[in-house]
Amino acid sequence: MHNKTPLIGLFLFLASSISLLAQSNERVFVSANYENNVLCINVSDGLIALTPFTQYSMEVTFRANADEQLFPSHAIAPKNLPVEATYTETEQTIKLSTGKLSALINKAPFSISYYYIEKRILDEEAGYFADSVKQGFRFKLMPDELMMGGGERALGMNRRGNKLQLYNRASYGYQTHAELMYYSMPLLISSNKYMLGFDNGASGWLDIGKTESDVLQFDAVGGRMSYFIVAADSWPDLNYNFTQLTGHQPMLPRWALGNISSRMGYHSQQEVETVIDLYQKDDIPLDGIVLDLYWFGPDVTGHMGNLEWHRDSFPEPEKMLENNKSKGINTVLITEPFILKNSGKYKECAEQQLLGTDSLGNPYIFDFFFGTTALLDIFKPETQHWFWGIYKKHTLSGVDGWWGDLGEPEVHPDDLMHVNGRADEVHNLYGHEWAKTIYKGYQQDFPDNRPVILMRAGFIGSQRYGLVPWSGDVSRSWGGLQSQVEIALQMGMQGLAYMHSDLGGFAGDYKDSELYTRWLQYGVFQPIYRTHAQEDVPPEPVFWDDTTKAGVRDFIRLRYQLTPYLYTLMYENTVKGWPLMRPLFYIEDNPELYNETKTYLWGDNFLVSPVVEKGLKSQSVYLPKGHNWFNFFTDEKFEGGQTVNVATDISTLPVFIKAGSFIPMVPVYNNMTEYTSEHLILHYYHDPSIKTSTGQMYEDDGKTKDSYALNKYEVLNFEASHQGSLQLTIKPEGYYYEGKPDGRHIELIIHNYSHKPRNITVNGNKIKITKSSNKLSTRKGGAYYNLQTKQLHINSEMSKEVLKVLID
Secondary structure (H helix, E strand, C coil): CCCCCCCHHHHHHHHHHCCCCCCCCCCCEEEEEEECCEEEEEECCEEEEEEEEECCEEEEEEECCCCCCCCCCCCCCCCCCCCCCEEEECCCEEEEECCCEEEEEECCCCEEEEEECCEEEEEEEEEEEECCCCEEEEEECCCCCCEEEEECCECCCCCCCCEEEECCCCCCCCCCCECCCCCEEEEEEECCCEEEEECCCCCEEEEECCCCCCEEEEEECCCCCEEEEEECCCHHHHHHHHHHHHCCCCCCCHHHHCEEEECECCCCHHHHHHHHHHHHHCCCCCCEEEECHHHCCCCCCCCCCCCCCCCCCCCCHHHHHHHHHHCCCEEEEEECCEEECCCCCHHHHHHCCCECECCCCCECCEEECCEEEEEECCCCHHHHHHHHHHHHHHHHHCCCEEEECCCCCCCCCCCCEECCEEHHHHHHHHHHHHHHHHHHHHHHHCCCECCCEEECCCCCCHHHHCEECECCCCECCHHHHHCHHHHHHHHHHCCCCCCECCECCCECCCCCHHHHHHHHHHHCCCCCEEECCECCCCCCHHHCCHHHHHHHHHHHHHHHHCHHHHHHHHHHHHHHCCCCEECHHHCCCCHHHCCCCCCEEECCCEEECCCCCCCCCEEEEEECCCCEEEECCCCCEEECCEEEEEECCCCCCCEEEECCCEEEECCCCCCHHHCCCCEEEEEEECCCCCCEEEEEEEECCCCECCCCCCCCCEEEEEEEEEECEEEEEEEEEECCCCCCCCCEEEEEEEECCCCCCCCEEECCEECCEECCHHHHHCCCCEEEEECCCCEEEEEEEECCCCEEEEEC
């Protein structure tokens, strides 16, 4: 314990004479106490606590007095405990340091500054402040500092100069500009590689230099008065450090990466079965189908809250679910937190006191688009238990995933009372608590299952509860498509790596085959592949003309061929926190790229530039420096550090592979029940300038929760060495899992190999180089070189041992 400034009497006098909501412009240091890895600082207007959670993160809380109860933390994962830090106090300063991140407190005048490896990254301006209507924190902004974050917005990557409302709200039919959307977050990402988050789910604002150009101000109507800082050396490390603090996204089942069909909505059991049959008839891979409102009622309005099958339209739902599953199709049902007053569940919910209330404790009743309604008090343990009972019942009957819609909540009157405060004080936490309810229910009753939880609203850290967000009711227009990369990149950096869009666009009746094709092409390289729309224009390719259908089919098949690569990205996100879609500055840390929203990285190896303008014949694409790049469709090689012009006919889009990359693929298949990597097509993009290169591929059974932690997985490590000869090595490591191949047929395709090799050996055995690719396809082992494409194909069988290929 340290207490070197015995001014307790002064502190008590000042604290008693200042209103709890009065701002202290002259904050006075009183005393400091470092105990149990937490630094507590008594100041004239309250108590400041600094808690280091990792080497790279620290939380700061403010209370007006030591007896005041803080709202519970929602952003920080419960597993985090304070870690030991170095505490140093002098007559003028206090320093708390983790070895990487440090807080420096100046006693007079009182101030707090933050350093990362001795580099100053952030200063409080006034720190905590309060007035009669709001509380918050003020910080200084550095002159050239860019700020990203703030949750889901369409504003451009740099949010500095904006004042952002913090209130999750629907943004129907948005296009290229949307200041307030479904998933706002009190979280900012600085170009100086730190993140600043406010662990407060109340309605509020982030003023990022709008009112005062050099001041960042967060304020809210209530809630937890705290913030946290996370810092790192690199952008990928910042994601890792952030998710270490707020929680890692659990792996989804493999089928969730497949093609999922959805619309608003399927009206009957017969319609569901017909759509699935059409996909199979048209030979388009499919893994899931989502049922919207009509599963519990015949109309859009008047039935929300029934949460039971509408047997007139779905006479045998259990049989339907079983039939779907027999075809390899997983079924997802929509739910909402609104219980209409005339629904089948209202009386039960009212009697059990599960609903938000008015000031007298009666159910709060209000009108909105879907009818006269009440709202579940999702913060109440009894409500969580009841709601999970609904999910459990239907999961036991065969439902495979859940869609939580309108969870902002879409309508949330401020005078509605929850068990933990009025609506505005907890508004932005609603979706977070809802996702937690479902996730915890799965942990309890289906502990081996990986849940699929689609929701469009949440909070900082919601990823740890498996929340899969989508970008809401986007306009079915070119403008709607143009905002999607920005939204996904921003949310991925903020921990929500599975942000995706309704493929084809949701709102409106604009039918354009070119727009539809371009959106579904982009979907191959976004985290979740799910078509969805209103009924005016069909979202499913099976209802489009043959030309459109054929073009889309090819790209959906490509998505399935890339399953080993996509699944490895999912694994990386779970263990490292890395987003699947990444900004270009992740590979070239160049401030000029901070505002780039047209081109992005898909994992570490792909560069994708979707076509988002009608009639475009070519597109300019910047290729990051430090690497050479290959056109994915033509194999044409380009040097990095330049902008290239790429032809964009309707059958292709600009996609590049970084030189030295390993891209694992498999042959086309119909759905994830058929998936196997027994036949592995491994592409290596050879470049003489690269002397060594590595890659990996993660595999497990695709369904068991925490497979990697249970030692039920395998990692294939890939290595390339070019020292005169080219040597490629495949080394499997790991354990047994259900469906693990006893061996693999490896089809190795080496791109950009300039000449026919003289000799090829596989594990020391020389193999024959055939003159025809046809002969190669019928052999278990052998090689073929194509001079025109400069591709070298090598076939080999691989058991559990290391596979080494040497090419002279």
